[in-house]
Amino acid sequence: MTDLLGRVHAAAGPYLESLATRPVQDGDALDLLASLGGPLPAAGEDPARVIDRLLAVGTAAATTSSGPRFFHFVTGGVTPAALAADWTAALLDQNAFSRISSPFAHEVETVALGWLRELFGLPATWGGALVASATFANFTALGCATHWWGFQHGVDTAADGLAELPRIPVLSSGYVHASARKALQMLGHGRNAVTVCARDDVGRVDLPLMRRHLESLRGAPAVVIANAGEVNTGDFDPVAELAALAEEFGCWLHVDGAFGLFAALSPRTAGLVAGIERADSIAADGHKWLNVPYESGFALIKDPARLTAAFGMPGAAYLPGAGDPAAGYALSGPESSRRARSLPIWATLAAYGKEGHRAMVEKHLDLAQHLARRVDAAPDLQRLAEVPLCIVCFRAAPPGVTDLDDLNRRLGAALLADGRVYAGTTVYNGQVALRPAIVNWRTTESDVDFFVDVIRELLPGLT
Amino acid sequence: MTDLLGRVHAAAGPYLESLATRPVQDGDALDLLASLGGPLPAAGEDPARVIDRLLAVGTAAATTSSGPRFFHFVTGGVTPAALAADWTAALLDQNAFSRISSPFAHEVETVALGWLRELFGLPATWGGALVASATFANFTALGCATHWWGFQHGVDTAADGLAELPRIPVLSSGYVHASARKALQMLGHGRNAVTVCARDDVGRVDLPLMRRHLESLRGAPAVVIANAGEVNTGDFDPVAELAALAEEFGCWLHVDGAFGLFAALSPRTAGLVAGIERADSIAADGHKWLNVPYESGFALIKDPARLTAAFGMPGAAYLPGAGDPAAGYALSGPESSRRARSLPIWATLAAYGKEGHRAMVEKHLDLAQHLARRVDAAPDLQRLAEVPLCIVCFRAAPPGVTDLDDLNRRLGAALLADGRVYAGTTVYNGQVALRPAIVNWRTTESDVDFFVDVIRELLPGLT
Missing domain, CATH: 1.20.1340 (dopa decarboxylase, N-terminal domain)
Structure with a gap:
């Protein structure tokens, strides 16, 4: 072998x-x-x-x-320590199901969850689950929210489901991500469960509108989703203001911080996530800005008991059950048997530490500003939004071209067909745009320059 | 690096x-x-x-x-080709989200799903999804069943959820596994959604009782779960008889074949799963009898359109949507970003072929019979069930011991504390028992003999 x-x-x-x-x-x-x-x-x-x-x-x-030249979606690389640890996870083939299936995997998961809490400045009393992806981090967090909400109505949804209940009220800004909607869809609430409170086409939150919606519920329990890192520009919902609303109305506050949660690592951006400690749940994804492999989502939950209430396994005589010292993380997350996905998270944090990951985040903040300056300096490019984090939203806008949406759609296709660098198109504020996201540890200033150069090389052939 | x-x-x-x-x-x-x-x-x-x-x-x-000496749960090893392919998946770090994120991962997943269909003798028209585990294979299949069921009631559950609907009727035998219940729990139906139709304490299906339950629904749509491989003895629900009932009453038939589906590989056991092609969905887990790493569950669905209806992502301008040639498997399964978990499945089937995997299954069938003979020949051991597949359910029963449950509980704990071989205890037909499962390609007859020897070495110290 x-x-x-x-x-x-x-x-x-x-x-x-x-x-x-x-x-x-x-x-x-x-x-x-x-x-x-x-x-x-x-x-x-x-x-x-x-x-x-x-x-x-x-x-x-x-x-x-x-x-280093893949700026599509929000896609980190894999640090050397994380890759070696992933090979180790494959070699050892541990089942992170329970203490009895692998005390080693259980212990590393416990340490990794603790380190993630520390990395984001959350109290050690919070619980957590390592899950497959950002979608399942949202799923796990909103699954806990569902159980809390059912409990307010006197129903144990884990045992008895949603059949006796009204539709769950979920409120968010227009920044709410497709993966949060998909999580709601899979939990039985439907993807349309979200009431969007937006004050403009970009999706910025309309706090007075959200307040009116909450008032109209007349005390019925509800879930508020704050989006920490919108995918087109890296903008943030005002977490602290949403926390205040949630506290006033007794809501569950969920923070979707798939990549934006990592703003907490730098004093330059920590203000963007101020208030996350007031949330009931937070979702994020390590394959993005932590630079670990896929299957590295995580949910952090203020009240750990919610995880076991929502995701505990029904009993089976041959499996360890709740309260059994042989049990483990399968009873506090969606999955049962799982690879030891804690190993890459543990290894990258052990090898590079809090400072190393802060430095990586700040390098990307710098590169995003550099890209913004390059865009601003180019006569044929137009920046469409501020750059608070690691995403630069812009479009090609050469003088004399009238149908800029068509041009930028063709530019996006041409970029992917060319293949030297990747970025995706989006629609921002009604305009077709590019939205490169810079979260890979390998990316350098020359990669960002090369990205701009390729775009400006392709543009003349498209106009 | x-x-x-x-x-x-x-x-x-x-x-x-x-x-x-x-x-x-x-x-x-x-x-x-x-x-x-x-x-x-x-x-x-x-x-x-x-x-x-x-x-x-x-x-x-x-x-x-x-x-080769781990007989707890139902846990396969990893074939050499599968392990090397898993390292390759980590090295290449592909995102099996869509065609645009990785045409390579998309293509290998397409081939792997096709080969799995062939392996189990299912038509090429079936769809499928590679998911994290047996639990998520059940989740995916029962998610499709949920969408079908909602559709019968005129509701698109993916969009609008379960709030307007009655509780979903789910019928099964007493063999229904905890992971199917957990899947129902996470889908919003509650783990208690299952109506168990069992004719004895072991859990064997009571077909007349199930018929009466179905009649009482007066035509309302329902889901029937057939269990192909019960965890204590490897027994099977009569799939064809459940298929006939499901057809008569217009039910969705789901087959939970986490490990038992692999009975299809040998003519010696294929009769146990006769009728699976009449099912609407089948769940299984590759980390068990396929001997690939964790995160290798799969769901096979007769009508592929159900997968996209139940698990399609809500739109996001920066992501490929339904019908987009750049889209891929994230729109037909629970997860979005995923590692290229198809690679180990592809590699083990390419390297050992259908014959190699049939031979492995038959080796385990032989080893289970060998273990049964060793148990039958030992004066201090008592076999509790037939051995149709790869699990041998037995207990220690030395002459003169009255509290056999207590003895076997202590024997189970002593085995795990000793650590040389692992097996778990269960409760079968009201009796505490061991239930070693043999599904690892490395296991030999001498490992099975060693397992019996260790038990008989420990026993005198416990009585």
Whole structure:
């Protein structure tokens, strides 16, 4: 088996070194994908040849979203310590289900959750769950909110469900993310459960409108979602003001901080998340600004008992149950058997510390400002929003072009087809725009410059 | 970074070689866990030292649930090709969110889902989703069932939730697993949504009772869960008879085949799952009998459109939406960003083929029969059930001991404390029993013999 692993290790060095300069996507290499298909093999094939083929195709056709020039979505890379720890998690193949299935994985998860609380300045009394993604961090947090809400109505929703209950009132600004809606959808509330209180087309919160909605509930329990990091510009809902409203009306306050929670790491941006300690739940995703692999979402919950109430397993005689010292995190989160996804989180925090991660965040803040300056200095580009964090929202606006939405849509497609750098388009304030997000530890100023250069190189061919 | 990866690679060989003979758990090594704790480091530490420490503690304190002597729960190992592919997934760090985030991961997932359908003899028209676990395979399948059920009532539950609806009727035998109940709990139905139709304390299905329940619904839509592989003995609900009932009453039929679905691989056991092609959904978990890493659950759905209806993301301008050629599996499953968990599934099926996996299943069938014979031959052991698959349910019953439940509870605890082999206790038919499950590719006849020897060595000290 080590022979197979040696093949992966041998491929790793050249692949990782290539990330600094290779295109995000080599379109020609996609032709190789066909060699992985065909019908299910009857007899199998030499495993060494299988792994060689996977590596040959994978290292050529991979989308280097872990490289420094991928600004699409909000996608971090993987720090060296996190990647080595992820290999360790695969090697040891621990089941982070319970103390009895792996005391090692259980302990590392306990330490990792504690360190995450410290990283964001939250009290040690908070509970938490390591989950698959930002979507499931929202799912876990809003699952706790659901159980709290049912309890106010005298129903244990974990046991008896939502059938006897009215629709849950959920209020947020227009910044509410699709993943929070999907979480509500999967929890049985429907994606349309959110009442959006926005004062403009951008989605900024309308606090007086939210107050009127809350008043109209006449004391019925409700959930307020504060969005710490909007995806188009990196703007924030005013968390403290939403916390004050939630406290006044006795609501559950959930903070969706998928990437924005990391603003807490720098004194330059900590003000953006002031008040998060007043929330009942917070969701974030480590594959974004922590720079750990996928499957690294986490939910932090003020009252840990809510996690076990909402996500405890029904009993089974062959499994450890609630109160059993052999039990563990499967009873306080959505999943049962899980890989030891705590290892990369533990390793990156151990290796680079609070200071190292603060420095990474501040480097990205600087790079975003640098990109904003480059955009502002370019006569054919137009910035559309302030840059409070790590996202720069702008569009191409060369003199004389009238249909800028069409141009920017074609520019977005041309960028992806070109493949040297990746960024996605969005619609911001009714205008088609690019919204590069800078959260990868590998990204340098020259990568950001290269991004601007590629755009300005492509533009003349599109007008 | 390759230096760090080299450290993991160097540790891999000795660790994997040790699996054949090392204890499942070295209790003394758990003292090492304290060295991973403490407060969040401010400045960090040399990453090489961090990884060395993680490897030193991990390889000593790990629970070798991937080794040949772990018979607790239902826990497979990881084939060499699957482990190498998992390292590849970590190295390439692809986001299996959509075609645009990784055409490579999207293509491998498409191939892997097709191969899984072929492996179980299901038509190519079925859809599927690779999810985190058996729990989320049930969640995904029952989420589709929920959407179908809401549709019968004229409600799009994905948009509007469960608030206007009655409680969903879910019928099953007493074999229904805790993970199916937890899935119902998380979907908003409550874990008590299941009406159990059992004719005895073991939980065998009472078909006439289920028929009477279905008749009492007077045509209202309902969900029937057939359990393909009960956890105490490996027994099966009669899938074809439940399919006939479901068809007669127009129900959604879900088959929970977490590990039992793999009975389809051998002509010796395929009869146990006859009728699965009549189901609307099937859930299974690759970390069990496929011998791939954790995070390898999968749901197979007869009507693929149900997946996108139930799990499609609400729109967001910066993300690919339904119908967009850039979209992908995030719109047909619970999760958004995900690691390329298809790679280990693809690699193990490519390397060992249908025949290799059939041979592995049959080896385990043989080992289970061997264990049953060893139990039957031992004067101090008593088998409690037939052995249709890979689980042997038995207890210690030395002559002259009156409180056998107490003895077997202490035997279970003594086994785990001893640590050389692992198995769990359960309560079967009112009796405390052991229920070793044999699904690891590394397990040999001598491991099974060793398991019996350890039990019979411990027993005299307990009576």
